[in-house]
Amino acid sequence: MFATQLIGTIIAGIVNYLTAMYLMDNIKNICTPQNTRWTCPNANLFFSASIIWGAIGPIKMFGKQSMYSSLLYGFLIGALLPIPFWILMKKFPKVKWLKYIHFPIMLSATCYMPPTPPGNYPSWLLVGFFFNFVLLRHARSWWKRYAYVFSAAMDCGVAFGVLIIFFVLQNNAIDFPTWWGTGGSTGDGCPLAHANYSGIIPTNRPV
Template identity: 80%
Template sequence: MTFKGLRLNVVTEFVAGIIIPGDPLANVTFKVYGYITQYQALLLISDLKLGHYMKIPPRAMFVTQLVGTIVAGIVNYLTANYLMNNIPNICTPKNTRWTCPNANVFFSASIIWGAIGPIKMFGKGSIYSPLLYGFLIGALIPIPFWLLMKKFPNVKWLKYIHFPIMLSATGMIPPAPAGSYPSWLLAGFIFNYILIRHARSWWRRYAYVFSAAMDCGVAFGVLIIFFMLQNNGLEFPTWWGSGGQTGDGCPLSHANYSGIIPRDHTIFVG
C-alpha cells in the first residue's frame, strides 16, 4: 500500500493538451518528462525499500539499480530494433501475439490529449464531457468511509475499504487485459490472506523471494518460447488457453462496432 503514490499520467497529458493543443509529439514529450520521470523514481524507491527490508546496504542497492538501468536501456533498444525488423505485422491488429499494448496506449493518448485535445474531447457538447465528473467523484468518494471509520472505530472491516487503492488498479486496464486481474487476485489472495495467516514464518522468509522468482520465470519463459519455438516456426496447438482461433481469447476483438468481423480482415497468429 505504501507504494501507491500519486501518479501524474493523466494530469500531465491534460495540462499539456490545454497548453499545447494540436501537437501530439509535444504532448508525449511533456508526459515523458512530467510523468515517466516520477514513475521511474517511484520504482527506484520501491527497490531501495525492498533492499532495506532484505538488509541490503543502500549503496549496493543503488549501484545495482544504476547498472541495471544502463544494461536495460541498451538491451531494450537492441531488442526493440530486432523485433521491429523480424516480426511480421508487429504492433498491428493482424498480429494478435505482438500487439504492443503499451505503445498503443502511448499513441492513443497522444491523439486524444494532443491531436484532438482535452477541450474538444471532453469540453462542452462532447459526448465524453460527463467523464470529467470522475475527478470530483474520485475526490469525494473516500470521505464518507473515512467518517464512518472515525465514528465506528470498532468496526474492523471499515479500515480495509480504501478507495484510492481499489481504484488505482483500474488505471492498469489500459494496457493490461482484463484477463490479468483474476490471476493477480488469486495470487494476492493466496499469499496475502491464506499464507500470511496459516504459514506466517514461510511467508516472512520466502514471499518476496518467491515473487521475484515468478517474475524471472515469466521472463525466461518468454525468451524460451520465442527464441526456441516461435522464432523457428514452432507454434503451440490452438486451444482456449493460448487464445483460441483469434489468438487473444476474444472472438469479437477484431469486429467492428456492429459486432461483425470484416471478410478481408486476416489475422496473423505468430
C-alpha cells in the first residue's frame, strides 16, 4: 500500500507539472478574466488568500473597523452549534438520526465553496447519500466489496473525461454542448448571479 501511494504521488507530481507547463504555454490568456473557460479558481483563491493574510493582514480584513468583522462570530457559532444536538442525543438515545448531525463535518465543506461551482454541491450530496446511506443500508455486502473501488473508478472517469474533452474538443476549437449539466450558458447554473464562476456577467440579472 505504501509503495503504491509513493509511486502514485511521484507519477502525479510529474504529470501535474508537465500538464501545467503545457497549459500555460499553449492556452492564451489562461487564468485571466479574458479567458472565461480557464479561470483557474483554485489558483486565484490561493492568490487572494495570500494577499489577504500576507500583504493586507488579518487586522485590516477582520478587525473591529472592517466590514468583515462580523465573520469572526463564526468561531463562536461553530463552537456552540454541536452542543444542543449533543444534549439531545444524550437525552433521546433512541432517536437514531441525531447521531448523523455532525456540524464540524458539515461546516468544513464550506471551505470548498469559494472555488467550487454551485452545481458541485448537489452532485456530491446525491452521490454521497446514495452510496453511503442507501447502498450501505440496503446492499451492505456490495458496499463493503465495491464502494471504495467504485469511488476510485469515478475519480478516474472524471480525469479521463476531462482529458478527452480537452484534447478532442477544446484543443481543436470545438465547443462542448451547452446544457444544464454543464452549468448552462454561464457555466455555473446561476444565470441571475451578479458575479459567477465563469466570469460572464449576465444581462438579465436582478438589480
